[in-house]
Amino acid sequence: MRQHQVDDASARPPSAARYLGRSRLGIGVAAATLALAACGGGGGGGGGEEAAEGYPDGDITVVVPFSAGGPTDTVTRLVAEPMAEELGGNIVVQNVEGAGGTVAAGEVAAANPDGYTVLMHHIGMSTAPSLYPDLAYDPLADFKTVGLVTEVPMTIVARKDLEPQTMEELVVYLQQNADTVTLANAGIGAASHLCGLLLQEAIGQTLTEVPYEGTGPALTDLVAGQVDVMCDQTTNTTGQIQGGEVKAYAVTTPERVASLPDLPTTAEAGLPELQVGVWHGLYVPAETPDEIVQRLSDALKVALADQAVIDQLADLGSAPVAEEEATPEAHTERLSEQIELWRPIIEQAGVSAD
């Protein structure tokens, strides 16, 4: 009897049992009896090819470390749909907020390595070890990377009545008025904070930083002219730039952005070192079988080639990464390179969130 159930379980990965109750027939007590019976033999993790066979059977949960409706959540939901289609399963997006995304990452690091729990994280994955000295997980050792997804460009914007007209003028202005200019960001460790650190490094001056709780209030104060300068993702700033409510100076990507074609790049404006994009990637717990990682990565590639995804990312001022970047190898390389890039910058700025 026991043997029979184990066989049964290899066709249906153990973790599927906990989702069995999702069948519309099984409600409440009925589901309880049913699923308890099914759970009886669900022990023992299937490894290797066995695990990849029949995967996915049941919902795959993609954990997003930020709130629903935010930029990372939006990117996740855009790619989740075609990925689920390609995998032939169902993907559920779950928002687990807190401590700059480290709560969600910590949870996924400790989750069952069965391919049913996936993490979508952005650049914050690489800054967390420097920002949070007491981090309970290691971004490189405790995860397997699945692939990069997209890189959202950032824009340097200012209140609309700030004097400088070009990026070059802005740099001079900031250098001359470093003690009066205020630089807004969306909170410690936010993309806008990181970009602000790079900006200060690039101009060789320390500005007065004004942190906000999230992009919304920061942008509101920028539009209202309460603060002077900010650097934030195109997702947040494009509408305000197009509506003329903020003045835009440059994008922080190597190439210009299609939705804001008149905006020069920072490199064009003479600041090649000021390059930063909010790159997103998918992760699974470190013990996840390689075959499953490969399936997820393949599905990601297919999703990124989907025309609807390309169009919607373009609306956000972004684009899918090149096909060869949507791989575990390219992703791991980016992650380790970024961890090293940010460590000295964050240490020098003396920021610590633990």
Place this chain on the structure above:
Amino acid sequence: MDRRGARKDLLAGATFVAFGLAFAITASTYEVGSALRMGPGYFPLVLGALLVLLGILIAVTGFVAGEGGEIGPVPWQAAGLLVVALIFFGFTVRGLGLVPSLLVTVFLSAMAGRHARVVPAVVTSAALTALSVLIFVIALQLRLPYFGPWFG
């Protein structure tokens, strides 16, 4: 004057003093800064001190006035059961899953009622668990697994 009546105010004052002290002492371990350049500790330190002051004032005026009635009966057992029920849910909902965790939680809270008996409590617990699943998981699409990984 009835000094017993002041017990309420004395206890309330003591509670505020205790909270104020706890916050103020902890806050002083953070960077405090100055009034014009506040660190993370400044605001809670000032408020903690203010709460201590208010607590003392409440206790003193209560002692002087001596008003206020009896504190009245406290349902200790019910309070204990509700606390255990809530903590049990928080602690096990992920591991056990929604259904078993909620069954136990509702059973424990139902037992907190006056004249509660085991059989009606079990029925209540089963019915409310079914209702919760219906509302939260099926209607509102809350993605909580029915059975958690502790079952294998």
Place this chain on the structure above:
Amino acid sequence: MGVLESLGLGLETALTPANLLFCLIGVALGTAVGVLPGIGPTATIAMLLPITFGLEPVTSLIMLAGIYYGAQYGGSTTAILINLPGESSAAVTAIDGHEMTKRGRAGPALATAALGSFFAGTVGTIALALFAAPISRAALEFGPAEYFSLVVLGLIASIALASGSTLKALAMIVLGLLLGTVGQDIYSGTPRFTFGQRELYGGLNFVSLAVGMFGVAEILRNLEGETRRTVVVEKVRNLWLTKEDVRRITAPVLRGTGLGTVLGVLPGAGHVLASFVSYSVEKRVSKHPQEFGRGAIEGVAGPESANNAAAQTSFVPLLTLGLPANSIMALLIGAFIIQGITPGPNVITDEPALVWGLIVSMWIGNLFLVLLNLPLIGLWVRMLTIPYGVLFPAIIAFASIGCYSLGLNAYHVYAVAFFGILGYFLIKLGCEPAPLLLGFVLGPLLEEYLRRALIISRGDPTVFLTRPISLVLLVLAAAAFALAVLPAVRRKREVVFEDE
């Protein structure tokens, strides 16, 4: 485009069968989650967001908006019936609303909330349609210094929420402010009072605090003895407002609507402040302030109207500038983006059908709400006849799931237990919970604006006095403080004399 033309376009959009249907679904869902303890509109919209992706942009926004203001409506129902506010503004409604229930007047309380909200919703929507653009500009005049002064005024106003000792109310406000500092400091990233638990970095949640301090504490009080609740149920007779009631609520509804319409436009604090500034105003102008806290119908009419008017006008910054006034508006911005619309000042000119359709649908939604809720009053009141042995475990069950679903964080459930016990004992010691809750909501704003104003002014504290709006607000706050404290001192003296 003229206003009439715009409204015509809006009507055309809002009256399509699909949009009407989803508006109805939205407000019905909103009412339902508002009524369920522990689960608020933010969590619901976040959960249902993916479902709306398949809909037309305007349809999805109509439905999501419906959930938001529908929940404002529904939240007051549980506040009135079982003393369980699901939202910060409903905490004010609970004070006198639940007292009315205890006196067998749950029906009139619910009717007042429904009618007041409908009127306020209508006015709020009209204000939104007529003055959205100019008022959004005016709102931008509010910098950190002005907000700080506004929050101070709000805090002083919240002393009026307590009917007992002023000192205790002040202490509860300060304790609330302190609880609001739990979590990561946004200026330095330093985690405060988190005991090293990362789950607490985001701070305590309003819902778990409210469920604990109001809901669980109320359960424990009911479990003290057998007599209290049976009385409640027996006395429910009248479901409808008497002529006297109608006379008494008219002015508070008008004042509440005005306050809510204006304050709702302000990002961040506005919506929260509206309902309890209204309560404080009503208590101040009332000829019988001693009734407040003991079931004064004005204490339901004013705040409920304020809250619902504010819910409508909080859409102003979103629709005119693409800027979110609160976390729910931020979610709606996400919905815009997913629908391929870039939120920003251009939306109102680029997508007039969407904006005006949404505005008109909000009035239709309010109409649905009042039509839906008035007949339901009888049903809600009958909820009180559910045996308490079933009702309170249900509250615990829903609250556990609801609070856990806030970011799947078990600490929000532990907090319910902690604040349930704390709230219960504080109430027994004569400390009312409402001021604490409002301190908790306003605390983070107070500190945030104070520190931000000082950072931007480079440590110049005169900024609060040299900016005219800020100065006016501070003067008002000082006056309100004097008014709140002086009568209390006098009353206390009188009591002392009587004792002797």
